[in-house]
Amino acid sequence: MSRAFVKEADDKVEGLPDRAISRNRNLVTPEGLxxxxxxxxxxxxxxxxxxxAQDAHAAAAAMRELRYWRARRASAEVVRPPTxxxxxxFGTAVxxxxxxxxxxxxxxxxxxxADPAHGTISYVxxxxxxxxxxxxxxxxxxxxxxxxxxxxx
Numbered sequence: 001m002s003r004a005f006v007k008e009a010d011d012k013v014e015g016l017p018d019r020a021i022s023r024n025r026n027l028v029t030p031e032g033l034x035x036x037x038x039x040x041x042x043x044x045x046x047x048x049x050x051x052x053a054q055d056a057h058a059a060a061a062a063m064r065e066l067r068y069w070r071a072r073r074a075s076a077e078v079v080r081p082p083t084x085x086x087x088x089x090f091g092t093a094v095x096x097x098x099x100x101x102x103x104x105x106x107x108x109x110x111x112x113x114a115d116p117a118h119g120t121i122s123y124v125x126x127x128x129x130x131x132x133x134x135x136x137x138x139x140x141x142x143x144x145x146x147x148x149x150x151x152x153x
Contacts, residue, residue, distance in 0.1 A: 016060050016063075016064040017064075018067055018068065019064065019068040021068065021071055022111050022124075024111065024124050025077060026110065026111070027077050027079050027090055027123060028078055028079070028109075028110040028113065029078070029079065029080075029081065029091055029109050029110065029113060030078060030080065031113070032076075032109060032112060033073075033076055033078050035112070036069055036072055036112065039065070040066065040069045043062045043065040043066045044062075046058070046065075047059055047062035047063055047066060050062055079091055085152055086135045086136070086152060087132075087133050087134060087152060088108065088128075088131040088132050088133065088134055089132060090109075090123050091107070091108065091109070092107070092108055092153065093105060093107045093108075093151075093152070093153050094106060094107075094151070094152050095149070095150045096131070096147045096148060096149050096150055097147060097148050097150055098142075098145060098146075099146055099147065103150065105119060105151075106120060106121050106127070107120045108120075108121060108122075108123050108128045108131075109122065109123065110123065126142070126143070127142055130142050131149060134149055135149060135152055136152060
């Protein structure tokens with residue numbers, strides 16, 4: 001018999017695999033911790049709505065996200081941005097000038113907070129590692145090119 005005529009069990013949902021969790025320390029800014037809390041609240045609500053709507057697929061997806069964000073919340077280590085700094089570190093904003101004259105400013109944050117399009121990078125990224133503990137006037141190598149740190153705040 002053709003498979004086209006066999007009814008599949010649509011109501012059975014296999015558990016979704018967990019999202020990978022980084023092995024690095026889960027350093028977060030205070031804003032990052034608030035974002036984790038907001039994600040947990042958002043996915044708890046999504047899970048409740050999916051259960052009410054009897055949408056097993058949406059419930060499984062929301063539960064997968066809840067497992068991830070709850071694990072990240074449990075391992076979060078809040079690092080307050082330093083004040084009066086003269087070297088790049090977690091939570092600081094760094095401005096540098098690349099060899100081609102482009103200037104770039106970014107803030108060093110936790111892995112879940114990182115969004116390069118919005119000016120934040122993870123503290124474990126190659127760019128952040130290149131500038132950490134360096135200050136204005138220092139030259140760093142990034143992807144085989146040199147850049148000068150102009151400002152740290």
